[in-house]
Amino acid sequence: MGQSSRHSHFAVLIVEDDALGRAEAVDLCEEAGFTTHEARDADEALLQLERHPEIRVLFTDIEMPGTMDGLTLAHGMQGRRPPLSIIVTSGRIMVAEKDLPRNGLFVAKPYPPDAILRALHDIAAGLGDEAGR
Amino acid sequence: MSVPIDPPCDGEAERSAALHAYRLLDAPREQDFDDIAHMASRVCETPMAVVNLVDTRRQFFLAEVGLGVRETPLDTSFCGHAILEEDVLVVPDARRDPRFDGNPLVHGTAGLQFYAGAVLKTPDGQSVGTMCVLDTKPRQLTALQIDMLRFLARQAMTQMELRRSLAVRDRLLVEARAAETRRRDLAHEMAHRMKNLLSMVQAVATQTLRQSTSMEEGRLAISQRLTALARAQDILTLSDYEEATICEVVAATIAPHQTADRRIRSCGPDMLLTSQQALGLSLAIHELATNAAKYGALSNGSGTVDVGWTNEHGTFVFDWIERGGPAVVAPQRRGFGSKLIERIVASYFNGEGRIDFAPGGIAFRLVGKPDARPVGRVKAGDP
Numbered sequence: 056m057g058q059s060s061r062h063s064h065f066a067v068l069i070v071e072d073d074a075l076g077r078a079e080a081v082d083l084c085e086e087a088g089f090t091t092h093e094a095r096d097a098d099e100a101l102l103q104l105e106r107h108p109e110i111r112v113l114f115t116d117i118e119m120p121g122t123m124d125g126l127t128l129a130h131g132m133q134g135r136r137p138p139l140s141i142i143v144t145s146g147r148i149m150v151a152e153k154d155l156p157r158n159g160l161f162v163a164k165p166y167p168p169d170a171i172l173r174a175l176h177d178i179a180a181g182l183g184d185e186a187g188r
Numbered sequence: 189m190s191v192p193i194d195p196p197c198d199g200e201a202e203r204s205a206a207l208h209a210y211r212l213l214d215a216p217r218e219q220d221f222d223d224i225a226h227m228a229s230r231v232c233e234t235p236m237a238v239v240n241l242v243d244t245r246r247q248f249f250l251a252e253v254g255l256g257v258r259e260t261p262l263d264t265s266f267c268g269h270a271i272l273e274e275d276v277l278v279v280p281d282a283r284r285d286p287r288f289d290g291n292p293l294v295h296g297t298a299g300l301q302f303y304a305g306a307v308l309k310t311p312d313g314q315s316v317g318t319m320c321v322l323d324t325k326p327r328q329l330t331a332l333q334i335d336m337l338r339f340l341a342r343q344a345m346t347q348m349e350l351r352r353s354l355a356v357r358d359r360l361l362v363e364a365r366a367a368e369t370r371r372r373d374l375a376h377e378m379a380h381r382m383k384n385l386l387s388m389v390q391a392v393a394t395q396t397l398r399q400s401t402s403m404e405e406g407r408l409a410i411s412q413r414l415t416a417l418a419r420a421q422d423i424l425t426l427s428d429y430e431e432a433t434i435c436e437v438v439a440a441t442i443a444p445h446q447t448a449d450r451r452i453r454s455c456g457p458d459m460l461l462t463s464q465q466a467l468g469l470s471l472a473i474h475e476l477a478t479n480a481a482k483y484g485a486l487s488n489g490s491g492t493v494d495v496g497w498t499n500e501h502g503t504f505v506f507d508w509i510e511r512g513g514p515a516v517v518a519p520q521r522r523g524f525g526s527k528l529i530e531r532i533v534a535s536y537f538n539g540e541g542r543i544d545f546a547p548g549g550i551a552f553r554l555v556g557k558p559d560a561r562p563v564g565r566v567k568a569g570d571p
Binding site: 074075078082146147165 | 532
């Protein structure tokens with residue numbers, strides 16, 4: 056499975072409390088050509104977002120330990136500059152489109168890797184346009 | 189004062205239980221029973237009529253006309269006598285009846301002199317009360333009036349039965365609804381756990397394939413890893429998927445790799461594992477044992493493995509120590525197996541794992557603080 060480094064200057068922040076799920080998400084994002092950062096809960100995620108302005112995609116689980124769930128985190132990030140593309144996933148909760156933040160996509164767990172890859176490629180294409188302007 | 193009724197006789201407890209089953213003692217007034225009392229009063233032309241429930245120490249007036257009270261003690265009761273009768277008791281003039289000598293209701297200011305009561309009998313034949321009429325002057329009832337009193341007694345009983353049936357139905361409905369809610373909650377929870385497990389299976393499968401050099405190697409590794417997961421799942425099934433003890437998990441995971449001369453030895457205090465820890469530890473032991481059988485202490489006839497753990501002061505330490513195997517050569521490439529046991533499984537114990545490829549034998553140590561992170565999960569709130 057070839058890796059592309061086309062957009063490796065853009066990063067995905069993976070927020071997932073389950074280490075196995077996190078490892079899987081890291082591989083997927085790297086396969087799509089992104090650099091990755093990891094967080095186990097929303098508090099760690101906020102720290103990472105502050106530290107790494109190159110993070111342009113938030114890929115988050117909903118149910119997590121800690122003070123905030125992934126959906127709340129995603130909504131809180133809507134005004135961020137530069138803007139974040141958001142992928143929300145959950146095995147328990149189905150999120151309707153109207154409850155998603157702008158630039159948000161919901162994928163139910165267990166998610167088909169292809170769906171995530173496609174979404175990441177679309178996001179990468181958008182970011183490429185932005186970089187080319 | 190004389191007590192006209194003998195103390196509770198045979199079957200009194202059963203009779204009282206039958207009465208209490210209707211749950212009508214101290215019930216509020218109801219039109220249906222009031223109507224029956226009024227009908228009795230009108231038909232028998234008496235100023236007083238009562239639908240009376242007779243308990244062991246008191247009588248409760250489910251409906252009454254002309255008395256103005258809803259309860260009296262039993263020791264002065266007329267109805268206590270009627271209960272002992274098979275069908276209908278008529279006392280035309282209580283002043284001349286030796287059974288009511290000294291009864292204050294007869295000889296005091298109330299001056300009750302006439303009484304007629306028909307027994308309220310349950311479908312099982314228990315006498316639980318009376319439909320009675322009273323007067324302050326002596327009188328007789330016609331055969332028609334006595335028949336009507338009997339009919340009204342039966343009517344009162346029918347109304348009581350109806351209420352009991354409705355109460356039973358309501359209770360069954362409530363129970364059925366509660367059972368349905370429990371069933372739905374359980375199904376929901378099961379679906380969630382199933383999805384978690386499927387996510388885990390998917391991750392194990394894709395990660396294994398990603399790192400396999402051939403289809404055959406990948407196929408074998410996936411099926412073995414899933415078998416290890418299935419064994420842990422068996423243990424969890426016995427405890428409603430909530431938790432498992434470490435001894436059960438270790439024993440079940442070691443079993444398929446154990447040698448005839450039992451060269452895998454395990455020792456440690458029993459403790460409860462969450463479902464995630466149980467599944468993770470099973471995978472870790474599976475990885476270590478598979479590697480030991482291929483390259484390590486279980487690949488020759490004499491090597492041994494010591495599996496041990498401690499859990500003291502909130503710190504969990506798990507050791508896998510191989511001795512007596514062929515000389516260890518550290519692998520050039522760290523596969524999914526290493527990542528699984530060093531990082532992934534260790535994270536379930538909120539700790540870290542490390543494989544030491546010492547020449548004398550592989551040693552794996554996991555150190556974690558399983559309770560350091562909150563166990564509860566945040567529910568998704570409304571955005």
